[in-house]
Amino acid sequence: MAINWSEPGLPLSGGVHVALLVATMIAFSSTPKFEEMPETVAVDVIDTNQPAEMAKGEKTAKEAKPDPKPRAERVAETNDIKPENADAKRDVPSPVSRPPSTEPEQKAQVPPPPKPPEQQKPEPKKEEIKDEALVKAEKKPDPKPEPPKPEPPKPDRKPEPPKPEPPKFEPDKLAKMIEQAKPAPPKSEATDKPFNPNDIKKLLESKEKPAQAASTGQQVNKTASLGSATATGQKLNPSQKDQIGSIIKDQLAQCWSPPAGVSDGASLKPIVRVSLLPDGTVTGSPSIANEQSSPAFRAMADSALRAVRKCSPFKIPAQFAPFYNDWKDWTVTFDPKEMLG
Amino acid sequence: MNGTEVISTTLQTGGSDISIWTMFWNAHFVVKIVILGLLSASIWCWAIIIDKELLFRRERRAMDRFEDVFWSGQSLDELYRALHDRPTNAMAAVFVAAMREWKRSVENSGRAVTNLTQRLDKVLDVTIQREVERLESKLLVLATIGSASPFIGLFGTVWGIMNSFRSIAASKNTSLAVVAPGIAEALFATAIGLFAAIPAVIAYNKLQAEAAKQQARVEGFADEFSAILSRQIDEHIGS
Missing domain, CATH: 3.30.1150.10 (Fusion Protein Consisting Of Minor Coat Protein, Glycine Rich Linker, Tola, And A His Tag; Chain: A; Domain 2)
Incomplete structure (x- = not known):
């Protein structure tokens, strides 16, 4: 096609466009990537004595751990960053054991009567208690599958507080032993109640939390260590x-x-x-x-x-x-x- | 396009290669047509702009030269003989048309002089009309491209975004990596639309003003020339 030089618009424009397109393709051939932004990390500002308070140990523990951790009975469902919250630890079975009669308000929250599924494992538990009591009274029986432990703090429902075969008690471990002993009472009632297989499903489905919410932490830490020498106890606000x-x-x-x-x-x-x-x-x-x-x-x-x-x-x-x-x-x-x- | 196809296209475009070409190639074919149409509109509009700009520049120079020659006192007959077979500009065309009419009327033994002025005016008007039309031709195309291509680009964008939302729905993944290529290709259509529209609008306004200026100049010359001719006619009748 001969170019009409008096009207060179079309070829000129076409050529310029093609050149522009090529230039654009070359210029944009490598798309610049965004700089990867570092993830923002949420930071909690804590008081300097909070770690010391959290690491307060127990006098009855055997040894001081190199890195003392706050006591935790079971793994927290959520990662609580503030375990020092006193209310969350309300029912920590610490060395301070309370006479049962002084907790009238706790009785009101007692969970429904003991459940058959839990009662089916009293034997291994008991034996283990006997075995472990000398070494570490704190250790929980393994066969228990569920976090909600049958530890209802309801001493009044205990028909006979001393178990049929009480393990060897040592006075300073009494507090922990009481906790261990509590699952026992359902046993006596279990024998009285006729076992109804149809109830199993219902009972399994009832997921009410035990009245005594064990202290929770990021990981289970059942043995409290002696703590660090510099730690202090939790302070009253x-x-x-x-x-x-x-x-x-x-x-x-x-x-x-x-x-x-x-x-x-x-x-x-x-x-x-x-x-x-x-x-x-x-x-x-x-x-x-x-x-x-x-x-x-x-x-x-x-x-x-x-x-x-x-x-x-x-x-x-x-x-x-x-x-x-x-x-x-x-x-x-x-x-x-x-x-x- | 079924769901799996949408997913595969999305995953394909989700790759790291996001050049202009892959963007265009992975676009929906409606978007492709819109982009190609806008591209050709842009080419056409620039062709018109270049042609018109050159034409107006030529006309302006030719008119300057013609006016110089016209008012230099040269004989109009000689000028007519020099120009009559190929008038180079609008002014010359008007002059040649009027001279031709004059010569036809006067040279036929001066019989048809009575309504010569009216006839001359008619001829001048028609010639001016024709010349202005020649000057302004294709400017409407620029106006159309300028006003329509943003909408066409917008149509491509809407279509592309519609498509990428369908991809989201099909892949059930709202991460930006899935959405971004579709939206980029959709916005590409708007960019091309604006790329075509902006020069078109600017050039239309400029060329329109230029054409109006030249038209006024030609009309002014026509009036002057008409005055000269009518004086000649009166003298002719008087003599």
Whole structure:
């Protein structure tokens, strides 16, 4: 085709377009890749003493682990980054074992009666307890398949707290042994109940959580180590301190009958120092911190000391058990206005 | 196109090779047609732009030269003889047409002079019309390309995105790697549409203004020439 030079538009334009296309293809032949952005990592800022608090050990453990971990009874379903949450550990069976009678509110949450599927494995469990008790009372029987362990904290349902063949107890392992012993009671009831095979499915499906939620962690760590030497126990936070103070004061107010006829009552506020055992029992003799010689104050102080002895043992809710170190020495101000209203 | 085909195309385009050519080649055929159409529209529009620009430049220069010659006092008959077989520009064409009519009327023993002015005006009008039409021809194509190709490109984009959403639905995978090639090829259609439309619109406005300017110039010359001729006619009648 001859090019008409007076109208060179079409060939010129076509040529330029082809050239542009070729240039574009060359220029875009290698598409630049995006720089791979590093994944953002969420960071929790924690207090410096939190790791130390978490690594607090147990006095009864055999050895100090090189890297102490917080105690965990079973693997947490979710990866909880804040295991120091005191509420989550409410029912940690720590060395502080509570007399069963002091937990009336726990009885209300007791799960339904024992389940046959769980009752079918009492024998191996028991034997293992016997075997392991000497070595490590803490170790759980393996045949148990399910995380919800049959550890209902319902001592009142226990018909006979001592098991038929109690393993050898050692006093300092009592706390852990109690935990082990708890699965036993269903056994006696199981024999009474007629076994109904049709119920198996229903029972398997009921997945109610046990009232006692074992402490959870990222991995099961059943033996608490001695912890690190530099670790401290968990600290009560201010609101928990207020709580425990008012719990003790409420109980004391019921036990206290201030001497009648003491005039100038407002200025007489005996401050009593109390030493408590883990179960709330008063140990040693409570002392008056602000000793005064006036007879009126003496009478007041004596009544206060009487009240303390009368109230022993104090009912300290189990959620404060991990903080025993913080409330084992407690100071109570006996202010008649405040306590008797 | 069934589901597996969609998946295979998607996976194919999901590869690392995302050059312009693979993008075009993997596009849906509707998108391909749109892209090819827009490409040819762009070629055509640039061809028109180049031709018109050259034409207007030639016309302008030729008119300048003609006006110089016309007003230099040269004999109109000589000028007519030089130009009458091949007028080079719009002004010359108007001049030649008017002179031809004049000569026909006057040289036939001066019988048809009565309505000569009207006839001359008619001839001038028609010639101007024809010349302006020649100048403005194909400018409408530019206008059409300028206004329509964005929509055509948009159509290709919508179609391509529709397709890539169908790919998502078929592969049940919303990761950007699956979606991106389809969307890129769809946006490619819009890019080509704009690539064709923007020069077309700009050139249309510029060339339109140029054509209007030249038309005004030719009309002005025609009026002047008509005045000269009517004076000649009056003198002719008087003599």
